[in-house]
Amino acid sequence: MATTSGDPSTKPEHIVLGHRTCPLCEATCGLEIGKRGDEWLIRGDRDDPFSKGFLCPKGSAIGALHDDPDRLAGPVIRRGDDPATATWEEVSWDEAFAEIERRLTEVVDTHGRQALGAYVGNPNAHNHESSFFLPPLLRALGSTNLFSASTVDQMPKHVSSGMLFGSPDIIPVPDLDRTDFLLMLGANPVESNGSLCTAPDFPGRLKAIVDRGGRFVCVDPNFTRTAALATDHLAIRPGTDAHFLLALTHEVVSSGAADLGTLAEHCDGFDELAGHLAPFTADAVAPVTGIDAGTIRSLAADLAAAPSAAVYARIGAHTTRFGTLASWATELLNLVTGNLDRPGGAMFPLAAHARRGSGSGRGFVTGRWASRVRGLPEVRAEFPAAALAEEITTPGDGQIRALFTVAGNPVLSCPDAGAIDDALAQLDLLVSVDPWLNETTRHAHVILPPPGPLARSHYDVAFTTLSVRNVAKWSPPTVEAHGPAEWEILARLTLLLGGEGPDGDPWAVAEATLAFQLERAARALDRPVEELRGELTTVGRSGADQVLDVLIRAGEYGDRFGAVPDGLSLDYLAANPHGVDLGPLGPRIPEILRTPDGRIPIVPEPIAADLGRLVADLERDRDGEYLLVGRRHVRSNNSWMHNVRVLVKGKPRCTLLVNPSDAATLGLRDGATATVSSAVGTVAVPVEIADTIRPGVVSLPHGWGHDRKGARLSIAAAHAGVNSNLLTDPEPVDPLSGNAELNAIPVTLSPAG
Ligand SMILES: Nc1nc2c(c(=O)[nH]1)N[C@H]1C(S)=C(S)[C@@H](COP(=O)(O)OP(=O)(O)OC[C@H]3O[C@@H](n4cnc5c(=O)[nH]c(N)nc54)[C@H](O)[C@@H]3O)O[C@H]1N2
Ligand SMILES: Nc1nc2c(c(=O)[nH]1)N[C@H]1C(S)=C(S)[C@@H](COP(=O)(O)OP(=O)(O)OC[C@H]3O[C@@H](n4cnc5c(=O)[nH]c(N)nc54)[C@H](O)[C@@H]3O)O[C@H]1N2
Ligand code: SF4
Ligand SMILES: [Mo]
Numbered sequence: 001m002a003t004t005s006g007d008p009s010t011k012p013e014h015i016v017l018g019h020r021t022c023p024l025c026e027a028t029c030g031l032e033i034g035k036r037g038d039e040w041l042i043r044g045d046r047d048d049p050f051s052k053g054f055l056c057p058k059g060s061a062i063g064a065l066h067d068d069p070d071r072l073a074g075p076v077i078r079r080g081d082d083p084a085t086a087t088w089e090e091v092s093w094d095e096a097f098a099e100i101e102r103r104l105t106e107v108v109d110t111h112g113r114q115a116l117g118a119y120v121g122n123p124n125a126h127n128h129e130s131s132f133f134l135p136p137l138l139r140a141l142g143s144t145n146l147f148s149a150s151t152v153d154q155m156p157k158h159v160s161s162g163m164l165f166g167s168p169d170i171i172p173v174p175d176l177d178r179t180d181f182l183l184m185l186g187a188n189p190v191e192s193n194g195s196l197c198t199a200p201d202f203p204g205r206l207k208a209i210v211d212r213g214g215r216f217v218c219v220d221p222n223f224t225r226t227a228a229l230a231t232d233h234l235a236i237r238p239g240t241d242a243h244f245l246l247a248l249t250h251e252v253v254s255s256g257a258a259d260l261g262t263l264a265e266h267c268d269g270f271d272e273l274a275g276h277l278a279p280f281t282a283d284a285v286a287p288v289t290g291i292d293a294g295t296i297r298s299l300a301a302d303l304a305a306a307p308s309a310a311v312y313a314r315i316g317a318h319t320t321r322f323g324t325l326a327s328w329a330t331e332l333l334n335l336v337t338g339n340l341d342r343p344g345g346a347m348f349p350l351a352a353h354a355r356r357g358s359g360s361g362r363g364f365v366t367g368r369w370a371s372r373v374r375g376l377p378e379v380r381a382e383f384p385a386a387a388l389a390e391e392i393t394t395p396g397d398g399q400i401r402a403l404f405t406v407a408g409n410p411v412l413s414c415p416d417a418g419a420i421d422d423a424l425a426q427l428d429l430l431v432s433v434d435p436w437l438n439e440t441t442r443h444a445h446v447i448l449p450p451p452g453p454l455a456r457s458h459y460d461v462a463f464t465t466l467s468v469r470n471v472a473k474w475s476p477p478t479v480e481a482h483g484p485a486e487w488e489i490l491a492r493l494t495l496l497l498g499g500e501g502p503d504g505d506p507w508a509v510a511e512a513t514l515a516f517q518l519e520r521a522a523r524a525l526d527r528p529v530e531e532l533r534g535e536l537t538t539v540g541r542s543g544a545d546q547v548l549d550v551l552i553r554a555g556e557y558g559d560r561f562g563a564v565p566d567g568l569s570l571d572y573l574a575a576n577p578h579g580v581d582l583g584p585l586g587p588r589i590p591e592i593l594r595t596p597d598g599r600i601p602i603v604p605e606p607i608a609a610d611l612g613r614l615v616a617d618l619e620r621d622r623d624g625e626y627l628l629v630g631r632r633h634v635r636s637n638n639s640w641m642h643n644v645r646v647l648v649k650g651k652p653r654c655t656l657l658v659n660p661s662d663a664a665t666l667g668l669r670d671g672a673t674a675t676v677s678s679a680v681g682t683v684a685v686p687v688e689i690a691d692t693i694r695p696g697v698v699s700l701p702h703g704w705g706h707d708r709k710g711a712r713l714s715i716a717a718a719h720a721g722v723n724s725n726l727l728t729d730p731e732p733v734d735p736l737s738g739n740a741e742l743n744a745i746p747v748t749l750s751p752a753g
Contacts, residue, residue, distance in 0.1 A: 011036070012036050012037035013036065014034055014035075014036045014041055015034060015035050015036070016032055016033070016034045017033045017034060017035060017478050017479070018033055018475075018476065018478045018577070019031065019032055019033070019045050019047075019048070019475065019577045019578055020033060020454070020458055020475030020476075020478055021458050021459075021460060021473055021475050021579075022055065022058075022059040022062060023123075023126040023127065023453050023458055024058045024059065024062065024065075024126070024453070024637055024641075025056075025058065025126075025192070025193045025194075025637060026126075026193065026194055026195050026196075026197075026198050026463050026466070027051070027054075027056075027193040027194055027198060027199065027200045027201075027202065028050065028051070028198055028200060028460050028463050028464075028467070028471075028473075029044060029045075029048070029051040029054055029055050029056075029059055029200045029201075030044065030045030030047070030048025030050070030051045030053075030200075030473070030578060030579060031043070031044065031045055031055060031059055031062065032044070032045045033062075033063070033454065033478045035063075040062075040063025040064065040067075042055070042059060042060045042061075042062055042063055043055070043060075044059070045578055047578040048200075048473070048578045048579050049471070049578065049579055049580070049581040050200055050467070050469060050471045050473075050579055050581065051200030051201060052200075052201070054200050054201035054204065056193060056634055057634060057635050057646070057647060058634070058635065058636075058637060058641060058647065060646075061641075061644050061646050061647050062453055062454065063454070064644045064645070064646060065452070065453065065641065065644050066452035066453055066454045066455070066479075067452075068436075068643055068644065069714075070436060070437070070643055070712050070713055070714055070715075071435045071436060071449065071452060072435055072436065072437060072447060072449035073090075073449070073482070073483075074090055074091075074092075074093070074449065074483060075090070075091055075092070075093055075095075075096035075446065075447060075448050075449065076088040076089060076090055076091065076096075076437070076446070076447050077089045077091050077095070077096065077099055077445065077446050078444060078445055078446075082710075083425070083442040083443055083708075083709065083710035084709035084710045085710075086442075086710060088437065088447075093448075093483070093484060094502070094503065096446050096448060097492060097493075097496060097502035097503070098502045099445070099446050100429070100431050100445075100446050100493070100496060100502065101496055101501065101502040103402070103428065103429040103445060104116075104402055104429060104496070104497070106428070107401050107402040107428050107429055108402075111399070111401055112397075113141070113142040113143050114143050114144070114145065114397070114398040115143070115398070115399060115400060115401040115402060116141045116142065116143040116145065116400070116401075116402050116403075116404075116497075117141070117143060117145030117146065117147065117388075117391065117392075117400040117402070117403045117404070118137075118138055118141055118143075118145070118146050118147065118403065118404040118405070118406070119147040119148065119385070119388060119403065119404075119405045119406075119408045119410055120134060120138075120146075120147075120148045120149070120405070120406045120407065120408055121148070121149045121405070121406065121407040121408025121409060121410075121413070122149045122153070122407065122408070122413075122638060123407040123640075124406060124407045125462045125463075126460070126462075126463075127407070127456075127458075127486065128457075128458070128459045128460070128461045128544050128548055129456065129485060129486045129487035129490070129542070129543075129544040130406070130407070130486065130487075130490065131461040131462070131544075132487065132513055132543075132544050132547045132548070133486075133487040133490040133491055133494070133509065133510075133513070133543070133544065134406060134490060136490075136491070136494045136509055136512075136513065137404075137406075137490050137491075137493055137494040137497065140493075140494045140495075140497035140498045141404070141497055142497070144369055144378065144381070144383075145383065145391060145398070145400050146381060146382045146383065147382055147383055147384070147385050147387075147388050147410075148382055148385065148408075149385065149408060149413060150380070150382065151379070151382065151383075151384045151385045151386065151733075151737070151738050151739050151740060152319065152385050152386075152413060152414055152415070152739070152740045152742060153315070153318070153319070153739075154195070154196055154318060155318075155323070155379060155380070155734075155737040155738060155739040156318045156323030156324040156326065156327040156734055156736070156737045156739050157171055157196060157318060157327045158171075158379070158380060158737070159324045159327070159364075159366065159379060159736050159737040160324055160327035160328040160330075160331060160607075161327075161331075161364075162363075162364030162366075163328070163364060163601070163604035163606065163607060164328070164331055164600055164601065164602075164604065165592065165593055165594060165595065165600065166360070166361050166362075166363045166364055166593055166594030166595035166596070167361060167364060167594040168364055168380055169465065170348060170592055170593075170594065171196055171348075171465070171466060172331065172334065172340060172341070172346035172347060172348055173196065173197045173198075173312075173346065173347060173348075173349060173466055173467070173468055173585075174197055174310035174311075174312040174345075174346055174468070175308075175310055175343055175344050175345055175346070175347045175468060175584075175585055176197070176199050176202075176205045176206075176209070176310070176468045177205060177208070177468060177469070177584070178308065178343050178344040178584070179209060179214065179308050179309060179310045179344040179345065180209075180213075180214045180215070180306045180307045180308045180309060180344055181214060181215045181216075181217075181302070181303060181306035181308065181309035181310070182206070182209055182214070182215070182216045182217070182309070182310055182312065183217045183219070183299075183303060183309065183310070183311045183312070183333075184216070184217065184218050184219065184226070184230075184312050184313070184314075185219040185220070185236070185241050185244075185245070185311075185312070185313040185314075185316065185317045185326075185330075186219070186220065186241060186313050186314050186315055186316020186317035186318070186326075186743070187220075187226070187312065187313065187314035187315065187316065187317075188220065188222075188224045188225070188226045188631065188632060189202040189203065189206070189226055190202070190203045190206075190224065190225040190226040190228075190229065190634070191224065191225065191226070191631070191632045191633055191634045192314075192315075192632045192634075193634070195314050195315065196314060196466055197312060197314075197466060197468065198460075198463040198464070198466045198467040198468065199467070199468045203226075203229065205468070206226070206229045206230075207229055210229065210230075210231055215231050215232070215302070215306070216229065216230045216231050216232075217230060217231065217232040217233075217234065217299065218230035218232070218233050218234070219233075219234045219236050219241070219244070220233070220234075220235070220236070220316060221235055221236055221237065221238050221316075221627075221629055221693065221694040221697045221699075222235075222629070222631065222657065222692050222693050222694070222697070222699055223235065223692035223693075224631070224692070234291050234295065235290065235694040236289050236290060236291055236694075237288065237289055237290040237622070237627070237694070237696070237697075238316070238320070238627045238629050238697055238743055238744035239320045239321070239322065239627065239743065239744030240285075240288050240289040240290075240744075241313060241316070241317040241320070241322070241326040241329075242317075242322040242325040242326040242329050242614055243280060243285045243288050243289055243322075243614060243617070243618065244285060244289045244291060244296070245311070245313075245326060245329035245330060245332070245333055246277055246280040246285070246325075246329050246332075246614070247280045247281065247282050247284075247285035247286075247289075247296050247300075248296060248299060248300045248303065248333055249273075249277055249280075249300075249329060249332050249333050249336055250277040250278070250280045250281060250282070251282060251296060251297050251300030251301070252300050252303070252304045252333070252336050252337060253273060253274050253277055253336060254274065254277070255300070255301070255304075257300075257301065257304035257305075257337075258270075258304075258336040258337075259304075259336075259337070259338045260335060260336065260338060261338040261342065262342075263335065263338075263340055263341060263589060263600070266589055266590050266593070266598075266599055266600055267335070267599065267600045267601075267602050268599050268600070268601050268602065269601055269602040269603050270602055272602075272603060273332075273336075273602055273603060276603055276608060276611055279615045279618065280618075282294075282296040282297050282300075284618055285618070288617075288618055288622070290694070303333070303337050304336075304337050306337075307344070308339060308342065308343065308344025308345050309334075309337055309339050309344070309345065310334065310339060310344065310345050310346050311330050311333045311334050311337075311339075311346065312330070312346070313326055313327065313330045315630070315742075315743070316629065316630075316743050317330070318739060319630075319739060319740060319741065319742040319743050320734070320741055320742075320743050320744050321732045321733070321734055321741045321744075322613070322614055322617070322734065323734040323736075323737055323739045324607070324610070324734050324736035324737045324739070325607065325610060325611070325614055325736075328604075328607050331346070332602065334346040335600075335602065340589075341587050341588060341589045342587060343584070343585075343587075347585040347586075347587070347588070348585065348588040348589075348592050349464065349465055349466060349467050349468075349469075349470055349585055350470055350556055350582075350585075350586070350588065351461075351464035351465045351467075351470065351472070351555070351556075352464060352470075352472035352552050352555050352556065352557050352558070352568055352580075352582065353459075353461060353464070353548065353551035353552050353555050354465065354551075354555055354556060355524065355554070355555055355556050356556060356588075356591050356592075357591050357592055357593070357594065358591070359590045359591050359592075359593055359598045360593060360594065360595065360596060360597065360598035361593070361594030361595065361596070362594065362596065363594065363595050363596045364594075366378065366379045366380075366606075366736070367379075368381075371383040371384070371387050371391065372391060372394070372396070372397075372398045372399075373387065373390045373391055373394045374387055374390065376733065376738055377738065379736075379737055379738050382738075383738065384733050384738030384739070384740065385410065385414045385415070385740060386414070386415050386416070386730035386731075386733050386738070386740045387730070387738075388410060388414060388420060388423070389416060389419035389420045389422070389423040389730065390419075390423075390730075392423035392424070392426060392427060393419075393422070393423045393426060400427070401427060401428045401429070402427065402428055402429035402430075402431075403424070403427055403429070403430050403431075404430075404431045404432075404433070404493070405430070405431070405432045405433070405434065405440060405441070405444075406432075406433040406434075406490070407433065407434060408434075408440065409434075409438055409439060409440045409441075409638070409639045409640060410424075410440055411424065411438075411439040411440040411443075411708070411723075412439050412440070412638075412639035412702070412703055412704070412705055412723055412725060413638060413639055413702065413703065413725065414725060414740070415680075415725055415728035415729060415730045415740045415741070415742065416680050416681070416725070416726075416728060416729065416730040417705070417723050417725035417726050417728075418680075418681055418723075418726050419680075419730070421439070421443075421708070424440065424443035425443055427443070429445055430443050430444045430445055431444060431445065431446050431447075431448065431493070432444040432446075432447045432448070433447075433448045433449075433450060433486070433489055433490065433493075434447060434448075434449065434450075435449045435450060435452065436449075436640065436643070436711075436712070436713060437710075437711055437712035437713075438639070438640070438706075438711050438712075438713055439639070439705070439706065439708045439711055442708065442710040442711050448489050448493075449483070450483075450484075450485070450486035450489055451481035451482070451483060451485060451486065454477070454478040454479045455477050455478070455479050455480060455481035455482075456477050456481065456485060456486065457474065457475060457476050457477055457542060457544070457545055458474070458475040459473070459474045459475075459545075459548055459573075460473070461548075468585070469581060469582070469583065469584055469585065470581075470582035470583055470584075470585060471579055471580065471581055471582060472552070472557070472568060472573060472579065472580045472582060473573065473576075473578075473579030473580065474545075474548070474570060474573035474574060475577065476574065476577075484506075485542055485543075485544075487506070487510070487542060487543050487544045488506040488543070491504075491506030491507075491508075491509035491510060491543065492504055492506050494509050495508065495509065506543065507543065509543070510543025510544075510546065510547070513543070513547050514543075514546055514547055514550065517547055517550045517551060517554075518532055518533055518550055520554075521550055521551075521553070521554035521561075524554060525554060525560060525561070525563075527561070531561070532550075532553075532554075532561045535553075535561040535562050536549065536550070537549075537571060541570070545570060548570060549569060549570035552568050552569060552570060552573070553567070553568070553569045553570075555568070557582055559572070568580070606736055607736070610735060610736055613735075625696060625746055626662070626696055626697070626698060626746070626747050626748065626749055627696060627697050627698075627744045627745065627746060627747070628676070628678070628697075628698055628699070628700060628724075628727060628743075628744075628745040628746075628747045629697055629698070629699050629700075629743045629744065629745075630699065630700065630701060630702050630724060630742060630743055631657070631699045631700075631701050632701065633653050633701060635647045635648070635653075636653070636701070636703060637703075638702070638703045639702075639703035639704075640703075642703070642704070642706060642713070642715070642716035642719055642721075643713045643714070643715045643716040644715065645715050648715060648716070648719045652686065652719065652721070653701065653721070654685065654686075654700070654701055654704040654719075654721025654722060655685065655686045655687065655688035655700075656674055656676065656685045656686065656687050656688065656698050656699070656700050657688050657689075657690040657692070657693045657698060657699040657700075658674070658687050658688070658689055658690065658693065658698050658749075659689075659690070659691065659693050659694065659695045659696075659697070660689050660690075660691055661695050662695055662696065662698070662749075663687065663689050666749050666750065666751070667750075667751050668687045668689070668749065668751055669687065669689075669751070670687060670688065670689040671686060671687065671688075672686070672687055672751060672752070673685065673686055673687070673751070673752035673753070674686075674687045674749055674750065674751060674752060675749070675750050675751070675752045676698070676700070676727060676747050676748075676749055677727075677747060677748050677749075678727040678728070678729060678745055678746065678747045678748075679729045679731075679746070680726070680727065680728070680729050680730070681726035681727050682726075682727075683700075683722040683723070683724070683726050683727060684722070684752045685700060685722050698747065698749065700722075700724045700727075701721075701724065702723075702724045702725060702742070703724075704720065704721025704722055704723060704724070705720065705721060705722050705723025705724075705725075705726070706719070706720040706721065707720040725742075727745060727747065728740065728741065728742050728745055729741065729745065
């Protein structure tokens with residue numbers, strides 16, 4: 001399709017190159033990718049049945065992001081020890097892999113495989129190539145030193161889901177479009193566009209709740225743009241969501257309003273619940289949370305009485321030392337109000353690449369092994385990102401000497417970032433699969449850059465399992481890639497790590513993955529593997545797309561390899577480039593459960609054991625405390641979108657929000673610099689006086705601090721900001737999940753200079 005506008009001799013034609021899903025945040029908006037001459041013209045895809053034309057400023061800038069002149073065009077090897085003065089040699093892919101092989105062999109021969117480690121970051125969740133090709137790479141490392149952005153994010157949710165439902169990936173999402181009552185804690189989807197709840201145009205869906213006469217209660221120490229859409233805003237004291245949620249649950253249960261509905265027959269332990277909740281009375285919790293007892297009681301009554309209600313908590317509630325308790329308490333409140341797994345409540349999506357289950361499984365355990373230095377338990381086969389630096393810098397057997405980062409920027413994103421920055425400089429080998437020379441990858445010996453976001457196909461493996469409607473969409477590459485695909489880079493590293501040398505054929509890994517998935521599909525469908533293989537149309541498809549095709553065809557809505565004529569396949573999705581709506585979410589309990597006995601333990605044993613910590617915290621003296629929290633802005637995304645001019649222009653956004661009364665007490669002036677100190681670090685940051693923020697709380701966004709010498713981010717460097725993770729402490733982690741405490745950090749404040 002091509003449309004002309006104006007005089008063709010002066011104005012180039014507007015050409016639509018294609019449609020695709022935006023991979024930049026969890027909202028999965030459909031984009032129309034167009035060009036006029038050299039200029040990108042990105043619009044929301046109005047024919048996408050899920051996003052219906054919605055997009056945000058980041059989506060509009062995806063062309064600029066793709067074309068960023070600072071994006072590495074090919075692999076580079078660092079020459080020189082100091083990143084600040086090093087030069088980077090552009091090399092061929094063969095030379096890059098040969099260099100990795102050389103250094104890796106030295107490390108493994110001298111120190112063994114436990115000296116290897118990996119940190120994998122957030123963009124992997126937006127990339128089906130990583131979904132299928134990272135796991136083999138991590139296995140090939142042959143080390144337990146695995147870290148990811150999950151432990152600075154949503155690990156508490158995985159753990160509470162694992163304990164309640166038997167699998168860390170069975171995550172209930174609020175049924176936004178049908179609920180009568182949304183209770184939201186620690187989330188700001190007007191800026192973030194949502195997380196663990198995929199809902200393009202989240203702000204519009206929130207407005208719709210209120211427009212249809214529903215209630216939307218926003219619990220946040222900051223009166224955010226999301227809070228402004230709510231019917232009620234409760235400015236909670238940071239770090240006290242678990243206390244608050246248990247007080248609400250206590251009220252529901254002790255008033256006799258609890259009603260598990262049809263789930264009662266699948267749950268164990270309801271009789272013991274009241275005992276566990278006893279300390280969390282509204283009167284005990286009110287002074288801790290700063291929300292008065294009357295409000296807690298009436299909110300509990302209203303929640304229980306609502307025709308349907310959904311409780312949803314995110315970053316602010318999860319990235320605290322009580323993260324797993326808060327996540328569990330969220331599900332608990334959904335359960336006791338009868339809202340788990342019912343329309344308008346919290347429900348379980350069913351993605352196109354997934355299938356219904358049998359109602360039981362292997363269950364979920366943690367702590368099968370422990371980190372070397374601090375003895376922190378593994379969770380989902382990884383250690384807390386808060387332990388990354390110490391595992392690199394503490395001498396001894398198993399000390400990490402060679403690290404692989406894939407789509408991660410721990411120098412800006414993880415706690416005690418200064419220590420991570422120092423630690424990475426000590427490695428014998430750092431390999432980064434990353435498009436940019438940034439704060440982390442400047443420590444790399446070799447950087448392997450994948451193609452940009454428009455030069456790859458796309459399917460959301462993670463976010464279709466978290467969507468408020470069941471949807472399926474596959475997008476082809478919009479433009480040609482120059483250089484190997486990300487899956488090929490990962491597969492070649494896998495072979496190298498597996499001892500196959502630097503020149504392995506990535507298709508060997510793709511074939512093995514495909515064979516594995518075909519066998520699983522054959523078992524599930526009770527048909528011979530060769531019959532399924534005979535149905536495949538693989539010509540011209542990437543390794544990742546071939547694997548995806550098998551999952552979708554064997555999946556819930558699949559064509560079952562020819563057996564269901566109208567069923568889904570990759571061909572079917574390719575023929576429907578705007579995406580396919582598979583309907584609203586439906587009830588899934590008990591089929592979805594993976595606990596060994598197929599039941600839901602309401603108070604899992606590890607949770608019961610951890611509750612004492614929360615009870616003790618009710619008594620803690622909080623007088624005079626200043627607590628640091630984070631925030632997001634719609635024109636940003638973690639640490640890596642500050643190099644796009646249209647996204648960083650305007651007044652500086654890396655500011656410290658301070659309540660006017662605190663500013664007066666502390667002598668801080670608007671626009672002047674404040675010194676902020678925590679247990680681990682100090683930063684100097686411009687003050688923005690804001691009456692939106694609760695007294696005693698200050699807010700600083702993360703992902704800034706682009707002043708590290710040796711990075712190649714020309715625009716970001718001019719808008720450097722400060723790294724808020726210089727202040728976050730790696731010591732207190734949520735004991736059940738290993739998640740870092742990135743909110744509710746005790747700090748001291750003073751005017752700078
Ligand atoms: N204080 C504080 N810290 C936080 C948070 C907070 O709220 N407060 N939030 C946390 C959260 S929720 C998260 S998810 C983490 C994120 O932590 P990370 O995932 O470590 O950091 P990101 O900033 O997302 O960096 C992504 C990296 O991937 C690279 N990249 C971008 N696109 C691609 C691609 O297509 N392929 C590859 N291979 N690389 C790519 C970027 O250049 C960048 O280096 O940060 C956490 N840190
Ligand atoms: N524009 C933009 N979008 C993004 C990202 C981004 O960096 N920028 N990052 C993406 C990623 S990786 C993620 S995980 C999601 C996160 O998405 P969200 O979970 O929506 O995260 P935030 O927007 O940081 O909102 C967290 C809110 O919690 C509040 N808060 C802080 N501490 C507490 C507390 O103790 N209790 C309560 N109740 N509230 C608290 C903060 O004031 C803030 O308003 O966003 C994704 N989308
Ligand atoms: S809201 Fe998220 S998915 Fe939608 S356009 Fe913006 S960044 Fe992309
Ligand atoms: Mo995240």
